[in-house]
Ligand code: NAD
């Protein structure tokens with residue numbers, strides 16, 4: 001297949017591109033705006049590998065820019081568009097939501113329009129319809145006090161981030177219903193692994209601990225997340241792209257729930273660092289207590305987890321320990337500004353972690 005992968009220079013997108021080029025004969029164009037979270041270093045190993053480099057091309061651009069999107073979707077006659085592009089950090093959406101809506105709603109609309117035009121062209125030429133896969137999140141369900149979310153549940157997003165993701169999804173579903181677009185959605189769980197920008201809790205706590213800096217744990221730390229290794233997430237998206245029912249929505253669960261306190265203890269133990277680094281700080285506004293999803297629809301496509309949580313986390317901790325050259329340059333002036341806005345007051349008012 002000939003794929004357009006939007007947001008392919010980010011954490012999960014780059015894993016998808018790497019694994020897809022390894023596992024298939026696909027050719028891939030990556031369209032990425034290279035926001036603070038996009039990083040060409042995430043794709044450097046592909047450019048160095050002759051078995052993959054010839055089937056890969058990078059284009060810098062915005063999914064909300066119709067000129068570039070029409071060129072890469074409609075004129076390039078792709079077989080599928082896989083959209084990872086988004087502003088992806090809940091805390092930043094609470095500080096300022098505008099970019100989340102621009103990319104998550106307008107950007108998704110631009111991609112859908114270009115894919116709709118391509119579908120019409122292909123239908124006129126008797127060619128198969130292009131697929132559209134929107135990478136979404138468990139956060140669209142909102143907090144789930146008990147049980148597990150199934151794909152038919154109502155959406156109840158709580159943060160500006162998850163509201164933008166839900167809005168993008170609803171637009172995708174509307175294009176499926178109104179125009180018959182072959183559009184799919186995956187809802188992935190909290191993802192961890194190498195190449196994750198250090199704002200998210202796993203890389204933040206690892207890199208802070210490595211530097212002897214405090215670990216800011218929000219509220220009581222008893223919020224629960226179901227952790228999914230990035231390679232498993234990437235392969236699940238591949239399985240849905242290859243074998244998903246037209247119009248299908250698929251949960252991608254992790255391997256088991258953990259509280260943030262448990263997660264923090266495991267990270268510290270793997271780094272041989274003391275609990276005294278942990279600071280209890282003011283909670284995230286609107287903080288979802290728990291996410292949990294049922295994965296039987298995806299399992300029916302033949303996908304299963306390959307990475308157990310403890311092994312995956314140990315490998316991730318080791319990766320950050322060995323790849324300071326990757327993360328250190330990310331801690332620049334923009335990072336310092338964000339860190340101060342997000343954690344300055346919180347840390348000044350913090351107490352030792354319970
Ligand atoms: P990320 O922030 O690491 O990467 C996002 C990428 O999108 C970056 O490379 C960025 O430059 C690019 N991008 C942002 N706006 C763009 C635009 N307007 N045009 C083109 N490119 C743009 O995010 P991630 O963690 O890899 O997440 C990827 C996707 O998966 C997102 O849609 C996110 O909502 C979803 N998701 C993430 C998780 C998780 O735990 N990280 C879990 C479930 C779903």
Ligand code: TDX
Pocket residue numbers: 088089090091136137138139188189190191199200201202204216217218223224225260284
């Ligand atoms: O400094 C912190 N302290 C803390 O206690 C940070 C950054 C987070 N946390 C807590 C908040 C959450 O309960 O850790 C948990 C995980 O936080 P994040 O890493 O920010 O992830 P989350 O908000 O759960 O969202 C993630 O999973 C779903 C991704 O960022 C989203 O893109 C994805 O959709």
